[in-house]
Amino acid sequence: MKPVELTGEKVRFIDQRRLPGALHYLEVTDYREVAEAIRNMTVRGAPAIGIAAAYGFYLGARQMAATLEAAVDPQALLAPLKEVATLLRGTRPTAVNLFWALGRMWRRTEELVQEARATGNGVPWVVEGLRREALAIHAEDIEMNHRIGRFGQELIPDGAGVLTHCNTGALATGDYGTALGVIRAAKEQGKRLHVYVDETRPLLQGARLTAWELVQEQIPATLITDNMAGYLMKLGKVQVVIVGADRITANGDVANKIGTYAVAVLARVHNIPFYVAAPSSTIDFSLSSGDDIIIEERKPEEVTTLGGVRIAPEGVSVFNPAFDVTPSRYVTGIITDQGVIYPPFSLNLRRLAGATAPTTGKEWNYARH
Secondary structure, eight states, rough: OOOOEETTTTTEEEEEGGGGTTOOEEOOHHHHHHHHHTTTTTSSSSHHHHHHHHHHHHHHHHHHHHOTTSSOOOOGGGHHHHHHHHHHSSSSSSSSSHHHHHHHHHHHHHHHHHHHHTTTTOOHHHHHHHHHHHHHHHHHHHHHHHHHHHHHTSSTTTTEEEEEOOOOGGGGSSBBBBBHHEEEEEEEEOOOOOEEEOOOOTTIIIIIIIHHHHHTTTTOOEEOOOOGHHHHHTTTOOOOEEEESSEEETTOOOEEEETHHHHHHHHHHHHEEEEEEEGGGEETOOOSSGGGGGOOOTTTHHHHHTTTTEEEEEEOOOOOOOOOEEEEEGGEEETTEEEEEEEHHHHHHHHTTTTTOOSSSGGOEEEEE
16 A cells, blocks of 8 residues: 555555545646645655655656756756755655655765766666656665564564554555554564554544554554543553654654654553654654754644534634654654664664764663564
8 A cells, every 4th residue: 555656657646635535546747746745745654755755856857857958968957956856845844754855866866967977878867767766765665664563563562452643554654654564563473452543633644544544454443532542541451652753863852743742651651661663764863852853833724623614713823733742751662674772862873873882782772683
């Protein structure tokens, strides 16, 4: 189940705004349409947004190449492609995979242009190279998701109740999923489990998307409203919490869908392990802590209306952040494609990235392979 894919010369999306009522596909050929699909949440979830941006960048390269003469210097692509990247970068401010994917596509563009000039290849050769790079980003995300699932499923006891928040399945990634991929992998190992799904107000990604995916996979699940999670924990129904992430900073702070912070605090009070599942591309070493993350604020109508029907009085003010930040002290471990990272995160996340630091032994207990 791919929420975004390249089919021929079109980018095809599952329109997630219409789920679960209808499984509708949207096909676009213009990078500006890709940008709008990211902005209006036709496609959402940090890894899927990154993949969509890579495909949008490729479409932009095709469009810009069509305006150039066949014999033009490939370097002529760089200036218009900067404009393409700028438009795509401006769609969502919090999910770091968007910027990671566009940065990778831009670096590959510069490499391809230099190679083309050295070898006498033209603009079409560069564009084809960008197509292959976007496809590689997608394929690598799927493989990372499967590795996350293999590492993470070891943390789910047989017979566990698992609470999750928002949507972290195939719909949020290249395929398979991060936190929901861990749950899928546990099922594939024959473990008995029951998933408790936060509805995830205000856009109900849990109720509309996660619940839908679990029904498709025939994984036992119960939908709850967000404010039921604490009581569910008190009743002893939850043995582990697993969520995704849109950005993880160098110290292990986690930005994720609004409501995640409250779940983490509740898990700590009830002595329940709280895990975050995300590919290594979601870790942003340029930010030292979650205080530095830009939190997207969305339109008031997402809160004041439900299914197009107004549920709040006219004139009331609305605060609608799309994400919150969970401090690393509430995170038991971060499940990545390289293994499970444990505290101290400032040291062990750097080790994941290949940075060197002195070791005394215990602080490097970062992965279960």
